[in-house]
Amino acid sequence: MNVTEAINWRHSIRAFLPKPVEKEKLDAVLAASVRSPSWANTQPWEIFVVTGDTLERIREGYRQKYADKAPAAPETPRPTEWPEAEQKRIQQLRPDMERMCGASVEQFAELNQNMFCAPAVVYVCMDKALSEWSLYDIGAYSQTFMLAALEHGLSTIPAITLTLYPDVLRRELKIPDNLKITIGIAIGYADKGNGINSFVSSRKPLDGTIRFFE
Numbered sequence: 001m002n003v004t005e006a007i008n009w010r011h012s013i014r015a016f017l018p019k020p021v022e023k024e025k026l027d028a029v030l031a032a033s034v035r036s037p038s039w040a041n042t043q044p045w046e047i048f049v050v051t052g053d054t055l056e057r058i059r060e061g062y063r064q065k066y067a068d069k070a071p072a073a074p075e076t077p078r079p080t081e082w083p084e085a086e087q088k089r090i091q092q093l094r095p096d097m098e099r100m101c102g103a104s105v106e107q108f109a110e111l112n113q114n115m116f117c118a119p120a121v122v123y124v125c126m127d128k129a130l131s132e133w134s135l136y137d138i139g140a141y142s143q144t145f146m147l148a149a150l151e152h153g154l155s156t157i158p159a160i161t162l163t164l165y166p167d168v169l170r171r172e173l174k175i176p177d178n179l180k181i182t183i184g185i186a187i188g189y190a191d192k193g194n195g196i197n198s199f200v201s202s203r204k205p206l207d208g209t210i211r212f213f214e
């Protein structure tokens, strides 16, 4: 698989098999991810890899939160108001999913709430004192991680739903107070039999986005 193939092949997977991810594979993906660029080589990422009983405790903690209708409190805030163009694309997501995946789209919320049944989740954190430039670095790290995973037959999804209850994560993972939980990335083997995984989201046309000047 060359780089372009990997970029085109990657898409978010929302239903994983219960099969655990081999430690050597996780190690290899994590080792590749640190090759990501960062502002002045600050490498702001602080990584918490969660599997096994700890992940099950977090899943149970989240289940309890959903049952109690606890308010979500992700540490990276959503915009108070989306600009119109982005709002439109958000609204397009569900109809596109329904068109491509049919009834399997009904599992969307449940799979999100169940952490996509993933056998492993990687939380990418950074110091709260850092700025948006470092968030850029976290994004670069995340994409490198997701592309590197493909080489080992692993699929991923970055998801804000994985970060909805930081108090549960902080309790179980002992994440220090100075770190902000920016994103969670679920990783594992895709459940190819689940129709929701056949969803490939659209992309806006290149013209209108890219301005060339000569």
Ligand SMILES: Cc1cc2nc3c(=O)[nH]c(=O)nc-3n(C[C@H](O)[C@H](O)[C@H](O)COP(=O)(O)O)c2cc1C
Pocket: 010, 011, 012, 013, 014, 112, 157, 158, 159, 160, 161, 162, 183, 199, 200, 201
């Ligand atoms: C920062 C971020 C947060 C996301 N949060 C969620 C989420 O909470 N639940 C979900 O199902 N997908 C989530 N996604 C996946 C996006 O919906 C997905 O990346 C987008 O639709 C493009 O599709 P693709 O990743 O399959 O190419 C998130 C993606 C990013 C980058």
